[in-house]
Amino acid sequence: MSDVKDTSTAAERGAALPAQSPPVDPAETAAAGEKAAAGGRLSWWHGDAGEGARRNLALIGVLVALIVIGALTRSDLYSNPDWVWDNVLSILKLASVVGVVTVGMTFVIIGGGIDLSVGAIVALAGVWCTTVATQSYGAGGMIFSALTVGLAVGLVNGLLISYGRLVPFIATLAMLVAARGLAAEISDKQTQVSDNNFINGLASNSLLGVPLLVYILAAVVAAGWVLLNRTTFGRRTVAVGGNPEAARLAGINVKRHTLLLYALSGLCCGIAAIMLTAQANSAQAAMANLYELDAIAAAIIGGTLLSGGRGTIIGSLLGVVIFATITNLFAINGLSTEAQNMVKGGIIVAAVLVQQVQFRSLTQFLNRNRLTTT
Amino acid sequence: MSDEQPEETVVTDAPLVEAPADTVAGEVVLRLTDVVKTFPGVRALDGVRLEVRAGEVHCLLGQNGAGKSTLIKVLAGVHRPDSGTVEWRGEPVTFANPQAAMRAGIATIYQELDLVEDLSVGENAFLGHEPRRLGFVRRGHMARRTRQILGRLGHAEIPPNRMVRSLPAAGKQVVSMARALSHEARLIIMDEPSAVLAHDEVGNLFRIIRELTAQGIAVIYISHRLEEIREIGDRVTVLKDGRTTAANLPARDTPTRELVSKMTGRTIEYVFPDRPAEPPAGDELLRVDGLTRAGEFADVSLSVRAGEIVGIAGLVGSGRSELLETIYGARRADAGTVRVAGRALRPGSVGSAVRAGLGMAPEERKSQALLLGEPIYRNVTLATFGRYSRAGFTDAAKERAEADRIAESLDLRPRDVRRPVRTLSGGNQQKVVVGRWLLGDTKLLLLDEPTRGVDVGARAELYQVIRALAARGVGVLLVSSEVPEVLGLADRVLVMREGRVVREAPATELDENTVLDLVMAGSLMEGAPA
Ligand SMILES: Nc1ncnc2c1ncn2[C@@H]1O[C@H](COP(=O)(O)OP(=O)(O)OP(=O)(O)O)[C@@H](O)[C@H]1O
Ligand SMILES: [Mg+2]
Numbered sequence: 001m002s003d004v005k006d007t008s009t010a011a012e013r014g015a016a017l018p019a020q021s022p023p024v025d026p027a028e029t030a031a032a033g034e035k036a037a038a039g040g041r042l043s044w045w046h047g048d049a050g051e052g053a054r055r056n057l058a059l060i061g062v063l064v065a066l067i068v069i070g071a072l073t074r075s076d077l078y079s080n081p082d083w084v085w086d087n088v089l090s091i092l093k094l095a096s097v098v099g100v101v102t103v104g105m106t107f108v109i110i111g112g113g114i115d116l117s118v119g120a121i122v123a124l125a126g127v128w129c130t131t132v133a134t135q136s137y138g139a140g141g142m143i144f145s146a147l148t149v150g151l152a153v154g155l156v157n158g159l160l161i162s163y164g165r166l167v168p169f170i171a172t173l174a175m176l177v178a179a180r181g182l183a184a185e186i187s188d189k190q191t192q193v194s195d196n197n198f199i200n201g202l203a204s205n206s207l208l209g210v211p212l213l214v215y216i217l218a219a220v221v222a223a224g225w226v227l228l229n230r231t232t233f234g235r236r237t238v239a240v241g242g243n244p245e246a247a248r249l250a251g252i253n254v255k256r257h258t259l260l261l262y263a264l265s266g267l268c269c270g271i272a273a274i275m276l277t278a279q280a281n282s283a284q285a286a287m288a289n290l291y292e293l294d295a296i297a298a299a300i301i302g303g304t305l306l307s308g309g310r311g312t313i314i315g316s317l318l319g320v321v322i323f324a325t326i327t328n329l330f331a332i333n334g335l336s337t338e339a340q341n342m343v344k345g346g347i348i349v350a351a352v353l354v355q356q357v358q359f360r361s362l363t364q365f366l367n368r369n370r371l372t373t374t
Numbered sequence: 375m376s377d378e379q380p381e382e383t384v385v386t387d388a389p390l391v392e393a394p395a396d397t398v399a400g401e402v403v404l405r406l407t408d409v410v411k412t413f414p415g416v417r418a419l420d421g422v423r424l425e426v427r428a429g430e431v432h433c434l435l436g437q438n439g440a441g442k443s444t445l446i447k448v449l450a451g452v453h454r455p456d457s458g459t460v461e462w463r464g465e466p467v468t469f470a471n472p473q474a475a476m477r478a479g480i481a482t483i484y485q486e487l488d489l490v491e492d493l494s495v496g497e498n499a500f501l502g503h504e505p506r507r508l509g510f511v512r513r514g515h516m517a518r519r520t521r522q523i524l525g526r527l528g529h530a531e532i533p534p535n536r537m538v539r540s541l542p543a544a545g546k547q548v549v550s551m552a553r554a555l556s557h558e559a560r561l562i563i564m565d566e567p568s569a570v571l572a573h574d575e576v577g578n579l580f581r582i583i584r585e586l587t588a589q590g591i592a593v594i595y596i597s598h599r600l601e602e603i604r605e606i607g608d609r610v611t612v613l614k615d616g617r618t619t620a621a622n623l624p625a626r627d628t629p630t631r632e633l634v635s636k637m638t639g640r641t642i643e644y645v646f647p648d649r650p651a652e653p654p655a656g657d658e659l660l661r662v663d664g665l666t667r668a669g670e671f672a673d674v675s676l677s678v679r680a681g682e683i684v685g686i687a688g689l690v691g692s693g694r695s696e697l698l699e700t701i702y703g704a705r706r707a708d709a710g711t712v713r714v715a716g717r718a719l720r721p722g723s724v725g726s727a728v729r730a731g732l733g734m735a736p737e738e739r740k741s742q743a744l745l746l747g748e749p750i751y752r753n754v755t756l757a758t759f760g761r762y763s764r765a766g767f768t769d770a771a772k773e774r775a776e777a778d779r780i781a782e783s784l785d786l787r788p789r790d791v792r793r794p795v796r797t798l799s800g801g802n803q804q805k806v807v808v809g810r811w812l813l814g815d816t817k818l819l820l821l822d823e824p825t826r827g828v829d830v831g832a833r834a835e836l837y838q839v840i841r842a843l844a845a846r847g848v849g850v851l852l853v854s855s856e857v858p859e860v861l862g863l864a865d866r867v868l869v870m871r872e873g874r875v876v877r878e879a880p881a882t883e884l885d886e887n888t889v890l891d892l893v894m895a896g897s898l899m900e901g902a903p904a
Contacts, residue, residue, distance in 0.1 A: 230767050230768060231763075231766045231767055231768060232759060232760050232763045232766050232767075232768055233766065234768075235752070235759050235768055238745070238748065238752075239745060239748075239756060242745040242746075242747060242748060243741075243743075243744065243745050243746075245741060245742050246741075246742055246743050246744060246745060246756065247756070248704070248724055249702075249704055249724060249734060249736055249742055249743065250728075250756040250757040250810070251724055251725055251727075251728030251729075251757050252756075253725055309745065309747060309748075310747055
């Protein structure tokens with residue numbers, strides 16, 4: 001029962017639906033406005049768009065803190081502006097390879113999956129593109145083969161997971177082992193030197209004072225941002241990760257999209273393989289060791305929800321840069337990598353806590369304050 | 375079966391300012407004064423007063439978003455009030471967390487089920503207070519007590535060790551009820567418990583509530599169905615925009631007109647939209663032949679014409695939802711065909727159904743339909759954002775405009791479509807689920823319990839919208855547990871029982887009792903097999 005209606009307006013509303021836009025009831029609008037006004041001057045802070053931005057602000061805070069620590073501990077170096085600029089560039093260069101991998105990883109995690117095989121794919125693609133046979137085709141052949149290998153391995157991951165119904169963790173763990181094995185087989189466990197000047201130049205050359213690797217990172221990040229925030233692909237990614245059943249019932253092809261996500265991650269690994277090969281002027285089966293951990297950690301620190309459905313590219317980028325800055329901080333202070341790893345672990349926990357706990361209570365605090373002052 | 379409540383008239387406490395109902399004898403166990411609770415940008419509670427006595431069923435009425443669920447979450451220790459006092463059995467209290475409220479004797483059945491899908495029925499019922507000895511859970515003991523409680527709830531057939539995931543919606547509701555009963559509660563709060571229950575289950579629920587109140591336990595009962603409040607309630611408190619607009623009205627005698635105007639601030643009349651004078655004679659849109667899924671439904675044939683609203687009445691578990699999902703391709707049929715405008719759909723492919731112009735608002739909004747963290751407009755356009763895109767780029771401004779239009783026509787509150795859906799009240803979330811398919815060029819709309827949790831006013835608007843769609847030539851297949859809704863809205867009605875269609879007739883030729891008899895026949899335990 002309880003089928004009751006406001007005779008004055010409901011009929012109009014119902015009838016108005018098929019039309020382009022029904023007239024807005026002025027009383028309703030006023031009421032809505034009032035409610036919004038109750039939100040007060042801090043409403044931007046609470047706004048829907050604000051949430052990601054808020055997180056990223058926290059990460060920038062962490063970054064600034066790290067730089068301040070650097071400046072305090074090595075004030076001698078920081079007093080030289082040229083050194084500071086060079087140091088910034090070296091941090092970005094350090095971040096570039098993992099950064100590219102992290103962009104792909106971010107998509108996979110937002111889409112509700114995980115890719116443990118990224119480091120192995122980078123190694124396989126790197127080894128594949130530096131064999132004597134591939135190098136004989138020149139830079140174009142090397143780039144093509146790296147991208148193709150990355151894409152192909154990503155597709156296999158995707159097929160196993162979406163159509164083979166394997167759990168992502170298991171499928172990509174198996175791929176991690178298999179791809180490294182294949183890389184070792186191909187390279188015969190040797191280091192394969194790259195003789196290609198174009199490829200090697202990607203790491204050693206700069207444009208307008210900025211290393212080319214940093215441009216590649218910027219391009220991948222920009223493309224990833226657009227893809228996630230402005231395209232139907234990105235929208236599907238969030239839907240598939242946020243609630244796969246809802247996505248399926250809305251007519252989204254969840255399996256195909258999952259497949260594409262792993263392919264995208266593989267493609268990013270292919271790009272990273274070229275960059276890493278350029279940096280080392282060589283490739284070997286053990287390269288890009290534990291990149292999967294770095295990429296996952298960076299994405300999580302950047303606010304990507306491990307259970308899927310939420311995450312930002314900018315956050316992931318900040319995560320990667322924070323890690324690179326820590327590494328740099330330890331390097332300029334001449335500290336051991338062991339200590340560095342311990343601090344990294346701490347930073348992961350701290351960053352997540354800062355985002356979750358601190359910001360919730362800060363929001364609450366601001367809220368309460370607003371209430372008492374108005 | 376309705377008025378067994380003892381009608382003692384001794385009022386022991388000082389009467390409240392508002393009309394004190396004389397039907398309730400118990401002492402006041404709970405008193406809220408000027409409780410305020412704000413969320414970012416919303417004053418969900420803005421000075422609520424409430425008084426509940428031992429042994430009474432106190433009903434909360436209010437439109438979608440009025441603050442009912444927020445209020446009970448304050449009582450349950452989920453939210454802490456910004457200001458105001460909560461007195462529980464004479465003492466001012468603030469519950470730091472839900473456990474504290476439970477220890478104090480307040481058990482809550484939430485509007486959105488909060489069960490752990492991968493735990494068993496018994497584990498869910500005793501979650502957080504498992505009976506244990508030396509740190510080990512006493513599984514046998516727990517199973518026994520669960521069985522006892524389920525028996526009391528009239529559902530002895532649910533095995534305590536069954537996984538909750540495998541239960542239908544109504545079964546899950548029973549489990550959350552069992553959880554509330556597993557505490558020694560003095561106050562049990564039920565937030566729209568009947569929304570997922572079928573007619574006979576509601577009767578069962580009322581029987582349990584009467585048992586509870588006879589033991590002096592107080593019950594706070596929330597529902598949008600006025601007739602339920604008349605049947606089970608003692609007193610009513612009405613909320614509007616987070617304020618108490620009327621307190622302690624007698625549940626049985628207060629005129630509907632008064633209740634509704636206190637709730638909505640306007641006068642409202644009881645109507646379904648008019649049916650077209652002529653029965654719709656459009657082309658056949660949907661043709662289902664011999665559709666079968668083992669254990670769910672068998673040999674179902676039906677058709678829907680363009681512009682026609684076909685209703686399916688049946689109990690929860692009669693295979694209605696499964697049928698709808700199978701037509702939509704979300705489940706794969708064992709036998710039978712589904713044709714849309716003469717063309718067979720690929721079995722088990724939602725994509726093929728959506729391309730053919732089908733849309734479905736599923737039964738469980740939270741698990742099947744919504745991206746809770748995403749803004750309203752993205753939820754509204756979840757099935758259509760591709761259509762508003764250009765070369766793969768989404769057009770958020772256009773999507774927001776379209777979502778605004780839907781929000782307007784369904785009276786969504788708050789109206790701001792950039793808010794996350796998570797912050798909407800239950801009824802408003804439901805409007806988002808249905809609203810999704812009002813966009814785009816849906817030709818055939820499958821609606822599974824479309825008005826679940828939607829308030830009286832918005833419900834009427836939704837009916838108008840559905841009728842307006844049909845007038846445009848859209849076919850509608852509607853499943854609802856509320857028989858009057860099926861009879862009032864549909865042109866033609868199918869009655870389902872145990873997976874089979876047992877009757878098909880124009881809605882005007884059926885009445886509520888006939889349908890109920892058909893639906894129930896043979897479903898009673900003591901009845902001889904038909
Ligand atoms: N977590 C939250 N964040 C922000 N706003 C919220 C949150 N929870 C509820 N609200 C808002 O508070 C108001 C009251 O919501 P509430 O859920 O209490 O309504 P309700 O009376 O239970 O409605 P319904 O009948 O639809 O269930 C609504 O405007 C809702 O949007
Ligand atoms: Mg509610």
